[in-house]
Amino acid sequence: MKILLIEDEKELRQSIITYLSHEGYVCEVARDFPEGQEKINTYAYDCFIIDLMMPGGNGLDLVKEIKAKNIKGGIIIISAKDTLDDRIKGLDLGSDDYLTKPFHLSELNARLKSIVRRRQFDGNTDIVFNEIRLIPENHEVFVNDSRVTLTGKEFDLLLFFISNKGRVLPKDSIAEHIWGDHMDQSNSFDFIYTHIKNMRRKLVDAGCKDYLTTVYGIGYKFQTE
Amino acid sequence: MKLTAKSSIYYLIYTLFIFTIGTILFYFLIRNILFNTIDEALHQEKNQVIENLKYEKDFKEIHNSDFIDIIEVSSDSKLYDKVYNTSIYSYEKKIRIDYRELKSVYKRGDHFYEITIRQSLTEAESLINSILPIEVALFMGLIIGVLLINRFISDKIWEPFYELVERLKNYDLVNVKIISYKKSNVDEFDELSEIVEKMTTRIYRDFNSQKEFNENSSHELQTPLAIIRNKLELLIQSKNLQDEDMVLIGSVFHTINRLTQLNKGLLLLSKIENNQYYELSRINIGQLMETLMVSFEELIAERNIQVDLNITKTIIIPANQILVETLLFNIISNAIKHNLDVDGKITIDTISKNVLEISNTGRPLPVDAERMFERFLKSSNSEMSVGLGLSIVKKICDLYKFNIKYTCEANIHTIRIEF
Numbered sequence: 001m002k003i004l005l006i007e008d009e010k011e012l013r014q015s016i017i018t019y020l021s022h023e024g025y026v027c028e029v030a031r032d033f034p035e036g037q038e039k040i041n042t043y044a045y046d047c048f049i050i051d052l053m054m055p056g057g058n059g060l061d062l063v064k065e066i067k068a069k070n071i072k073g074g075i076i077i078i079s080a081k082d083t084l085d086d087r088i089k090g091l092d093l094g095s096d097d098y099l100t101k102p103f104h105l106s107e108l109n110a111r112l113k114s115i116v117r118r119r120q121f122d123g124n125t126d127i128v129f130n131e132i133r134l135i136p137e138n139h140e141v142f143v144n145d146s147r148v149t150l151t152g153k154e155f156d157l158l159l160f161f162i163s164n165k166g167r168v169l170p171k172d173s174i175a176e177h178i179w180g181d182h183m184d185q186s187n188s189f190d191f192i193y194t195h196i197k198n199m200r201r202k203l204v205d206a207g208c209k210d211y212l213t214t215v216y217g218i219g220y221k222f223q224t225e
Numbered sequence: 226m227k228l229t230a231k232s233s234i235y236y237l238i239y240t241l242f243i244f245t246i247g248t249i250l251f252y253f254l255i256r257n258i259l260f261n262t263i264d265e266a267l268h269q270e271k272n273q274v275i276e277n278l279k280y281e282k283d284f285k286e287i288h289n290s291d292f293i294d295i296i297e298v299s300s301d302s303k304l305y306d307k308v309y310n311t312s313i314y315s316y317e318k319k320i321r322i323d324y325r326e327l328k329s330v331y332k333r334g335d336h337f338y339e340i341t342i343r344q345s346l347t348e349a350e351s352l353i354n355s356i357l358p359i360e361v362a363l364f365m366g367l368i369i370g371v372l373l374i375n376r377f378i379s380d381k382i383w384e385p386f387y388e389l390v391e392r393l394k395n396y397d398l399v400n401v402k403i404i405s406y407k408k409s410n411v412d413e414f415d416e417l418s419e420i421v422e423k424m425t426t427r428i429y430r431d432f433n434s435q436k437e438f439n440e441n442s443s444h445e446l447q448t449p450l451a452i453i454r455n456k457l458e459l460l461i462q463s464k465n466l467q468d469e470d471m472v473l474i475g476s477v478f479h480t481i482n483r484l485t486q487l488n489k490g491l492l493l494l495s496k497i498e499n500n501q502y503y504e505l506s507r508i509n510i511g512q513l514m515e516t517l518m519v520s521f522e523e524l525i526a527e528r529n530i531q532v533d534l535n536i537t538k539t540i541i542i543p544a545n546q547i548l549v550e551t552l553l554f555n556i557i558s559n560a561i562k563h564n565l566d567v568d569g570k571i572t573i574d575t576i577s578k579n580v581l582e583i584s585n586t587g588r589p590l591p592v593d594a595e596r597m598f599e600r601f602l603k604s605s606n607s608e609m610s611v612g613l614g615l616s617i618v619k620k621i622c623d624l625y626k627f628n629i630k631y632t633c634e635a636n637i638h639t640i641r642i643e644f
Contacts, residue, residue, distance in 0.1 A: 009448055015455035022462070080447040102451030102485055105458045153523065168461045170475065172482045191527050217472030218461055 001116065002026045002044070006036035006062065007051040007078070012101075016049070019105040020112070022167075033057035040066060045073045046116055049108070050095075052079035052086065060086075060093060067094040074115035078103065104173040110163040129162050131208055143206040153178055154199040161212065161222035170219040196220065229375045229383070240367060248360040255356060259349040260325065264308050267327035267342050271306075274340055275331055294341040302337045304330050310346070323350060385409030389418055396425065398432050399500060399624070436498055443492040450488065454481050490613035493551070497620050502545040510549070510581055510644070511536035514573060517553055524561060530569035538575040542644045544625055552621045555614040556640055560585035563638070576641075584639035597631045 003025050007013045017027045030036035033056030052059040075095040087098045096115045117125050127134040133142040139155045141148045175192050211223045306329045312321045323346040331338045406422040457478050560571050571585045598619035622629040628643035
């Protein structure tokens with residue numbers, strides 16, 4: 001899986017690449033607009049992560065170019081600009097997702113996976129992890145082929161955990177993923193805890209191994225081994 | 226009191242003073258002149274009478290004439306002339322009539338005669354008495370004239386001034402921006418208008434640069450925040466961290482998130498100020514409220530709060546969807562956050578076609594109700610809130626000129642919005 005990250009901020013670039021490389025992605029970077037343009041036209045990628053404001057040009061023009069030239073690959077826009085206009089423009093131009101900075105790496109990862117999944121396996125988007133099978137379109141979960149009924153939020157949680165399996169997920173990232181960033185956090189933490197507890201219980205009751213561990217002081221981790 | 230009215234009152238008081246003194250002086254002056262004339266006539270008549278008497282051989286006393294009395298007096302009388310006022314009852318007219326009398330003692334041979342000549346004062350009095358009404362009428366005329374002139378002055382001459390005041394009254398930085406210079410034909414007003422233009426231009430410029438600074442600084446903060454946050458996310462994946470390290474990182478992570486929230490709140494505030502949410506649509510408040518409550522459902526259930534949603538009237542307003550959602554979201558979020566842990570209640574009512582009331586049970590107010598909408602005002606018990614929620618609410622209400630009121634009675638906190 002090959003990804004092109006077009007981002008001018010060095011530190012941000014490094015963090016994203018480090019996180020995504022651990023997921024097994026092959027990451028290439030472009031530091032500015034011309035470099036991005038060149039790489040888009042030279043190599044093939046599964047997904048483009050494009051910053052909007054860059055030296056040398058606007059990321060939206062790259063999105064346009066990708067679409068105009070029918071270049072294959074999903075597009076995620078990452079931007080410090082949070083205006084509705086930009087978001088709509090970006091999505092209208094054909095990008096698959098729009099993330100506002102600052103975002104959580106786990107969030108970027110989850111979104112990236114969902115895009116890649118949608119684009120790669122047409123018709124078959126099931127996510128399988130050991131005995132767990134998720135069908136995202138229907139929000140259905142099967143453990144050893146028997147169905148487990150999860151609420152919408154619980155399903156979102158499970159999908160988020162599996163997308164970031166093996167990673168330590170801070171409570172804040174989880175809360176933000178489930179509630180969006182406008183949620184007042186003082187309301188949401190206990191609530192997240194309740195949801196996770198319920199989801200965990202339902203899975204274990206259905207005969208699933210308890211993969212979730214609490215990471216003291218920070219949050220949770222979905223164990224892979 | 227208007228300036229013109231105030232100045233004319235002083236003017237009229239002075240006029241009244243002058244008129245009073247003038248009237249009194251005029252009265253005595255006219256009286257003096259009239260009496261002098263009458264006295265002179267009386268003396269002349271007396272001389273005439275004396276002259277006539279010289280030719281009378283057999284002098285008799287004259288009585289019962291209306292205007293002249295001649296009587297003989299004792300021979301030791303002194304000779305004199307005196308003029309005075311008197312009044313005599315008239316049997317014909319049944320009233321007392323004022324007269325001017327000249328009494329003179331005259332010596333003829335060895336006899337002394339007293340001559341009394343009188344003249345009626347009726348005409349003179351009527352002349353004098355007509356002075357007062359004329360003066361009063363003049364004064365009234367003057368007052369009416371002043372009032373009319375005042376009206377003219379405030380209508381015409383002061384018009385540019387009142388117009389400027391009106392424009393200042395409606396001044397706001399979002400819609401009006403600068404009050405431009407407008408020429409009138411009065412130098413003072415021209416100067417005022419010019420100064421107002423300069424002043425509002427400066428205010429607008431300062432406001433703009435302040436706005437830009439706010440937005441830019443919030444924007445520029447996003448990237449460093451993103452970097453710190455992402456580095457921490459990478460850091461916690463390390464296998465070499467002890468539990469106590471994790472606790473430290475966890476609280477840093479948490480703090481960064483708070484900072485991010487705060488920054489987003491400030492950014493939102495400055496965006497509202499910069500009018501970046503200009504797209505309007507017709508929003509059904511009741512429907513929006515119902516949709517919002519669905520997304521809060523689980524949280525409300527978690528806190529065991531009882532919700533009464535009484536959408537009986539349809540409220541439809543033209544506004545920006547995102548802003549109105551944010552407005553209602555923040556209010557509901559507050560109502561949940563500051564609610565009681567047991568027996569909590571939230572009531573949402575549509576009072577009329579443009580009034581929405583949201584009330585919740587809660588603890589007593591830690592601060593004055595009037596200060597609730599200030600920035601960074603926090604109640605002490607919720608350390609996680611950044612204290613911008615209600616000031617965002619206020620800002621949105623100000624933008625659309627919604628009237629928002631917060632009251633707290635018997636631990637029921639109520640927010641009332643008039644759209």
